[in-house]
Amino acid sequence: MPASASALPRDEQVIRAGMVGMGMIFDETYRPFFEGVDRRPLFDPCFGPCRVSLAAVATRTGRRAEAYRRQAPGSVGGFASFDGPAAVERLLQAGVDAVCIATPDDRHFAAARAVLAAGKHLLVEKPSVLRLAELDELDALARARGMLAKVVYHKLLDPDHKRLRTFCADDVLRHVNNGYASLLEPKSISGSQFAEWIVGRNPGTYVAVHYIKLIDFTFGLKLKRVSCTGQRGIVGPADGPTWDSTQLRLVYQHADGREAAFDVHTSWVTPDNFPGYVEQEVQFRFDNGVWNGHSRKRGVEMTVEGATPLKLKTTLNNHYNAPVLEPWGERSQRGYGLEVIERFMREVAAVEFGGPRDERPARLAAARELAYNDLAADRQVVAAVEAMEAILARHAAGQPECVVEVNAPEGGLVLRAPGRPEPEILYGPPV
Numbered sequence: 497m498p499a500s501a502s503a504l505p506r507d508e509q510v511i512r513a514g515m516v517g518m519g520m521i522f523d524e525t526y527r528p529f530f531e532g533v534d535r536r537p538l539f540d541p542c543f544g545p546c547r548v549s550l551a552a553v554a555t556r557t558g559r560r561a562e563a564y565r566r567q568a569p570g571s572v573g574g575f576a577s578f579d580g581p582a583a584v585e586r587l588l589q590a591g592v593d594a595v596c597i598a599t600p601d602d603r604h605f606a607a608a609r610a611v612l613a614a615g616k617h618l619l620v621e622k623p624s625v626l627r628l629a630e631l632d633e634l635d636a637l638a639r640a641r642g643m644l645a646k647v648v649y650h651k652l653l654d655p656d657h658k659r660l661r662t663f664c665a666d667d668v669l670r671h672v673n674n675g676y677a678s679l680l681e682p683k684s685i686s687g688s689q690f691a692e693w694i695v696g697r698n699p700g701t702y703v704a705v706h707y708i709k710l711i712d713f714t715f716g717l718k719l720k721r722v723s724c725t726g727q728r729g730i731v732g733p734a735d736g737p738t739w740d741s742t743q744l745r746l747v748y749q750h751a752d753g754r755e756a757a758f759d760v761h762t763s764w765v766t767p768d769n770f771p772g773y774v775e776q777e778v779q780f781r782f783d784n785g786v787w788n789g790h791s792r793k794r795g796v797e798m799t800v801e802g803a804t805p806l807k808l809k810t811t812l813n814n815h816y817n818a819p820v821l822e823p824w825g826e827r828s829q830r831g832y833g834l835e836v837i838e839r840f841m842r843e844v845a846a847v848e849f850g851g852p853r854d855e856r857p858a859r860l861a862a863a864r865e866l867a868y869n870d871l872a873a874d875r876q877v878v879a880a881v882e883a884m885e886a887i888l889a890r891h892a893a894g895q896p897e898c899v900v901e902v903n904a905p906e907g908g909l910v911l912r913a914p915g916r917p918e919p920e921i922l923y924g925p926p927v
Contacts, residue, residue, distance in 0.1 A: 528829035554583035700742035717748035772811030
């Protein structure tokens with residue numbers, strides 16, 4: 497926590513932020529957030545004005561950090577830069593108050609554990625971790641240290657998804673029965689941007705989690721069963737552990753015992769010249785209605801000779817992230833991809849600066865009740881991820897069509913393989 501938070505005048509409150517990882521996600525969302533808040537500090541009647549500074553970064557080689565420092569506007573480029581195996585440890589010794597982690601998903605846990613053990617607030621990109629045991633450990637650390645531990649699910653802040661949740665909360669759309677979600681990304685994602693860590697990974701873990709969280713948070717159902725299959729042969733060998741696309745099925749149960757099934761299809765080998773950076777489609781079917789959403793149908797399309805669809809994309813998602821020239825002449829960058837980071841910093845500011853020091857535990861507890869991003873509310877998403885990864889690993893080893901049952905008599909996550917009477921317990925406690 498800020499060492500002198502209670503003594504800071506209200507016009508000098510500051511959150512010193514650390515950044516672990518400076519790849520594509522940093523460039524699309526964290527960079528414009530830090531640049532924007534450098535020009536215009538946060539303000540709320542609860543905590544007054546609050547500056548957020550990028551104080552330190554940790555990367556593997558330091559090359560991206562130094563390249564960004566050379567062109568960073570304002571005072572943003574004044575951060576300390578650490579690289580190499582001890583980069584996170586050195587960052588945590590640099591006086592940071594909150595740390596954002598945007599590394600490949602299989603590297604989240606070690607960095608997040610170090611952040612919380614050091615007594616720093618945590619924001620980690622989705623999925624938070626890949627195993628429920630890891631989630632348990634991080635949640636316990638956050639509680640023991642009195643820190644916030646939050647995960648980024650920016651699609652929950654998409655205006656369309658907020659509207660969907662509003663209709664469900666207001667009982668306009670009643671009792672979801674089934675649905676599907678599809679997310680396609682260009683081949684450059686897996687072939688170049690993520691080439692350093694792609695081996696053994698799958699696009700389901702990377703992006704299906706957005707829709708798992710959307711289903712989990714919006715409909716409030718209990719996860720019951722997970723199954724998954726997929727395709728290989730483009731990103732890696734056809735008989736290897738690296739997946740081009742996945743088809744995930746999740747079966748949930750309503751409080752009245754009825755089941756709801758959802759299919760989530762993801763791919764990161766779509767041709768680079770397809771219309772959008774990402775093509776997203778959802779349909780949810782209710783007792784009394786149907787909800788359809790499509791990124792191309794809701795948005796705009798643009799053609800520029802010699803530029804689209806490679807240098808610029810034909811389909812633009814201006815809700816997620818868009819650099820714009822404001823009517824009053826200012827250039828800014830807006831969208832729910834940035835808003836979700838700002839919300840986290842506001843939650844940190846409210847905890848640390850939102851009232852007397854002796855009332856901090858109550859403010860911390862209130863922030864932890866926010867189920868849209870708190871680590872403790874991520875259990876069903878991480879359960880689905882752990883189940884999916886286990887199923888795909890068995891498939892790659894020559895044993896397809898496994899199913900994971902959630903909260904079975906034998907344990908919290910129980911993998912059942914065709915032709916094998918004895919199940920495998922992936923996670924013992926209840927999910």
